Amino acid sequence: MAVPRFWREQPQRYRLVGTECPKCKGVYFPPRSVCPTCRRASVGKMRPRQLAGRGKILTFTVVHQPADGFELQVPYVMAIVELDEGCRVMTQIVNADPGAVRSGLPVEACFRRIREDGKSGVIYYGYKFRPVRGKTATPPSVIVEAQPRRRRA
Ligand code: ZN
Numbered sequence: 001m002a003v004p005r006f007w008r009e010q011p012q013r014y015r016l017v018g019t020e021c022p023k024c025k026g027v028y029f030p031p032r033s034v035c036p037t038c039r040r041a042s043v044g045k046m047r048p049r050q051l052a053g054r055g056k057i058l059t060f061t062v063v064h065q066p067a068d069g070f071e072l073q074v075p076y077v078m079a080i081v082e083l084d085e086g087c088r089v090m091t092q093i094v095n096a097d098p099g100a101v102r103s104g105l106p107v108e109a110c111f112r113r114i115r116e117d118g119k120s121g122v123i124y125y126g127y128k129f130r131p132v133r134g135k136t137a138t139p140p141s142v143i144v145e146a147q148p149r150r151r152r153a
Pocket residue numbers: 021022023024025026035036037038039042
């Protein structure tokens with residue numbers, strides 16, 4: 001990922017800001033400039049919408065072959081999370097035992113380092129999701145308390 005593109009995406013990466021169509025109330029993330037339902041009627045009318053960062057896992061996969069830059073994190077869980085606002089995000093699930101993740105698990109957004117660019121030394125941060133704590137719907141076995149520090153030497 002190039003640095004300029006990353007900075008352009010800062011607001012949504014940091015704050016989970018999507019867009020809302022004032023006509024049909026559809027919420028989209030990543031932000032859209034046109035509502036796919038209302039199309040022309042929504043042009044120029046889409047509004048920023050702060051997402052609460054809560055939702056549940058729809059589907060997930062446990063990744064054993066890491067993407068470039070994720071070598072130290074395998075196995076890790078990538079999931080499609082349906083947010084309370086109705087839109088879906090592809091995200092990494094953290095603070096969870098991959099074996100205990102399941103569909104329907106309530107999750108919340110958290111702010112995490114995503115990757116580090118070894119050449120430039122740039123560290124990328126963004127949202128990830130973790131199981132919601134303190135809810136009976138979340139089995140205690142899912143939650144891993146200690147998040148090991150993963151620093152590259
Ligand atoms: Zn619409």
